[in-house]
Amino acid sequence: MKTARSNPDHQVAEAGLDAAGRAPSDKMVSMQDAVGYPTLPCEHEMPVADALALKHDRVFLLVDRSGNIAPAGQCSLGLFEDDTRILSHYELRGAGTPPVRLSTQAAQPFTARIDLAVNDRAFGGDTWDPKHAIYLQRELIVDDSLIERLTLTNYLLRPIDYWLELAVGCDFADIFELRGWKREERGDFFRPTVDDRAIRFAYRGRDGMVIESAVCFRDRPHQIGPHGARWSFKLMPNVPVTLEWEVRGGRRTAVAAGTSFEQRRERLTGVYNAWREHCSCWTSDVEVFDAALSRAVDDLCSLYVTSDGGRVISAGIPWYSTAFGRDSIIASIETLPLNPQIAVDTLRYLARRQGQRENSYTEEQPGRIMHELRRGELARSGEIPHVPYYGTIDATPLWLVLLHETWRWTGDFDLVQELLPNARRALEWIDRYGDLDGDGLVEYSRTSARGLVNQGWKDSGDGVPFPDGRLPDPPIALIEVQGYVYDAKARVAELFEYAGETETAIRLRVEAERLRAQIIDRFWLEDLGTFALALDGHKRPLPTVTSNAGHLLWSRVPDAAKATRVGHTLLAPDMSCGWGIRTLSSRHPIFNPMSYHNGSIWPHDNALAIMGLSHYGLAADALPVIAAMQDAAAVANLNRLPELYCGISRDGGAVPVSYPVSCSPQAWASGALFLMLQGVLGILPDAPRHVLHVRNPVLPSHLQELTITNLAVGGGRVSLHFARHATRTLVNVLAIESEDASVQVRIELG
Numbered sequence: 001m002k003t004a005r006s007n008p009d010h011q012v013a014e015a016g017l018d019a020a021g022r023a024p025s026d027k028m029v030s031m032q033d034a035v036g037y038p039t040l041p042c043e044h045e046m047p048v049a050d051a052l053a054l055k056h057d058r059v060f061l062l063v064d065r066s067g068n069i070a071p072a073g074q075c076s077l078g079l080f081e082d083d084t085r086i087l088s089h090y091e092l093r094g095a096g097t098p099p100v101r102l103s104t105q106a107a108q109p110f111t112a113r114i115d116l117a118v119n120d121r122a123f124g125g126d127t128w129d130p131k132h133a134i135y136l137q138r139e140l141i142v143d144d145s146l147i148e149r150l151t152l153t154n155y156l157l158r159p160i161d162y163w164l165e166l167a168v169g170c171d172f173a174d175i176f177e178l179r180g181w182k183r184e185e186r187g188d189f190f191r192p193t194v195d196d197r198a199i200r201f202a203y204r205g206r207d208g209m210v211i212e213s214a215v216c217f218r219d220r221p222h223q224i225g226p227h228g229a230r231w232s233f234k235l236m237p238n239v240p241v242t243l244e245w246e247v248r249g250g251r252r253t254a255v256a257a258g259t260s261f262e263q264r265r266e267r268l269t270g271v272y273n274a275w276r277e278h279c280s281c282w283t284s285d286v287e288v289f290d291a292a293l294s295r296a297v298d299d300l301c302s303l304y305v306t307s308d309g310g311r312v313i314s315a316g317i318p319w320y321s322t323a324f325g326r327d328s329i330i331a332s333i334e335t336l337p338l339n340p341q342i343a344v345d346t347l348r349y350l351a352r353r354q355g356q357r358e359n360s361y362t363e364e365q366p367g368r369i370m371h372e373l374r375r376g377e378l379a380r381s382g383e384i385p386h387v388p389y390y391g392t393i394d395a396t397p398l399w400l401v402l403l404h405e406t407w408r409w410t411g412d413f414d415l416v417q418e419l420l421p422n423a424r425r426a427l428e429w430i431d432r433y434g435d436l437d438g439d440g441l442v443e444y445s446r447t448s449a450r451g452l453v454n455q456g457w458k459d460s461g462d463g464v465p466f467p468d469g470r471l472p473d474p475p476i477a478l479i480e481v482q483g484y485v486y487d488a489k490a491r492v493a494e495l496f497e498y499a500g501e502t503e504t505a506i507r508l509r510v511e512a513e514r515l516r517a518q519i520i521d522r523f524w525l526e527d528l529g530t531f532a533l534a535l536d537g538h539k540r541p542l543p544t545v546t547s548n549a550g551h552l553l554w555s556r557v558p559d560a561a562k563a564t565r566v567g568h569t570l571l572a573p574d575m576s577c578g579w580g581i582r583t584l585s586s587r588h589p590i591f592n593p594m595s596y597h598n599g600s601i602w603p604h605d606n607a608l609a610i611m612g613l614s615h616y617g618l619a620a621d622a623l624p625v626i627a628a629m630q631d632a633a634a635v636a637n638l639n640r641l642p643e644l645y646c647g648i649s650r651d652g653g654a655v656p657v658s659y660p661v662s663c664s665p666q667a668w669a670s671g672a673l674f675l676m677l678q679g680v681l682g683i684l685p686d687a688p689r690h691v692l693h694v695r696n697p698v699l700p701s702h703l704q705e706l707t708i709t710n711l712a713v714g715g716g717r718v719s720l721h722f723a724r725h726a727t728r729t730l731v732n733v734l735a736i737e738s739e740d741a742s743v744q745v746r747i748e749l750g
Helices: 008-015 031-035 261-277 287-302 325-334 341-352 395-410 413-434 479-498 502-523 548-554 560-571 603-615 619-635 672-680
Strands: 052-056 059-063 078-081 084-087 089-094 100-108 111-119 132-142 146-154 160-169 188-190 198-204 210-217 223-225 228-235 241-249 281-284 304-307 310-316 320-323 683-686 691-695 705-713 716-725 728-738 744-748
Touching: 031 188, 052 100, 052 111, 052 132, 059 132, 084 210, 084 241, 089 132, 100 261, 132 261, 146 160, 146 228, 146 261, 160 241, 228 241, 261 287, 281 287, 287 304, 287 619, 287 672, 304 320, 310 325, 310 341, 320 325, 325 341, 325 395, 325 603, 325 672, 341 395, 341 413, 395 413, 395 479, 395 683, 395 705, 413 479, 479 502, 479 548, 548 560, 548 603, 560 603, 560 619, 603 619, 603 672, 619 672, 705 728, 728 744
Parallel strands: 691 744
Antiparallel strands: 052 059, 059 078, 078 084, 089 160, 100 111, 111 132, 132 146, 146 241, 160 228, 188 198, 198 210, 210 241, 223 228, 281 705, 304 310, 310 320, 683 691, 705 716, 716 728
């Protein structure tokens, strides 16, 4: 895509506008004329779970398993850059019968290979016994653009006349439109322009910005028009023919412009190899488990985005390919044992965008950590408040938790001192804006008509219900948020104490303990053995059994007795269904295993619960959940844990039931297994004191051994080997490498 240039004449010339920014009438066309097909209703949408996703930085591609964006107008598929679809139709067609897909392979997140075949029926073959004869290999790469290399091979014993065409179109839809946002009015579409090697599309949004995309062909087509190109040639026996083209937006000059397909692949492969070298390596005796961990490492690299001079982990594809406060923070917490740089980048990125003023539309407030940043037309024109949008109740305390936990892993107090001013403002926001009614709890009630009704992690409209489905009146005090605030104050107290601000540290610890007492007193449900989901605006508890209480264990709020009861509640059959812990108990009328938040299963949610159980010596109880996650990853496409899946009971089923619009890959799902393993293996860093604790490790039941190498702790690197011996898990220190100070590993076996 292209932003408005500093030289207005340059923009006018490129878009074909006059000096006043107006387009000649012959250049303006209807949407259907510009795109080349009638728009279709969203009922025709392909489940995202069935699509192939490729991504690098701020560009991602979503196609069907044959490599097409089809049928024309498919709601969810496309090539996207900065929340805008810069290619909405992309369909390969050829002579003979429609190609049959033989395989789809995506060895790395930025590239895929798709194998197709056409039978010989149209080329003189036996109509009763057609045989595959024409082989098509599609190779796709996404970097700053999409590049495809197509190779055709004729395996008949004679030459044949063959034609091939690529149909294209571009609707420049905003990602929110694809999620169901209804617009009363769109901007202006320009007539596509064509030369002998390119088709160019342009659109002027309601904000006045002109956006462009282009399909450029290395091999000159024999026919070309505004909606596609066609080649005709004679295919000789066993003589491959290669065609290549590229689809690019106009926002940035592609870093790989002018380089070959192989050079682009080699460059990106080098990026991923360098990423892996900076990550710890986790290997076990179960190949499919290792495949899931390896896929997660690559996916986390792909989910990085560069934005305004900084880098940050984005949430997921396709709906959340952007900086996301809560998601980025939790993914960073999960992946500290993998690569602390994710956390460092997230802390700095969000600190630079910390709230400065009050704005009821965007819900910005001084000290608040942002929720979501969007760059599409809807955000630029003010139709949605995501510029960024700040309507989240939990990102601010979670940012504080991440700051402390990053220090525990890195020992980098220079980073802490750099961000302590942001920490002070975050604490001020919690006390001034987070506690809406002055009762000592942190609540939310939206101020923006286009903001989120629910502002915790279960942010769907019905994500915070009473058991019978009734929705609470705001302001709402979520149970897990109280735990985050307790944990944030207790943790940041240590940072202030380390900085020599003893009085501030004492005050924060007193406030944390006061809040802990309130949580126990006001949220505990003795008859249910868990904590209430929330308090509503009338301070009535919502007696809904949910996974949120597992987050409270992660924050170390309850005493051991209550934590044990919560653990039993989470692992009971109504919550733990064989594929993981559900978001909500099947005993409640509101339960729906196919819902987004009221009965589904989320890997990150399970990871926080498992880490919480491990804090209380209940790691062994959590092992069935890790085994379930391993089983889910083993049968998932590309061994990739999705954002969520349905909470339908396993009951002998071989695969979990997919949630059709789940993001995949998704950052906090990619990081989930690492936090689960950290929890049950008892890995607890104390880099400021140059110590790594390993306390009472318990290997997951499906593993006999696990080796972690290159684990970054402070200025050192540690390698550990865990092995099962009868009912015990033993750990051996394989290596300790340290540059600036010695790192000790202290092992405690129960």
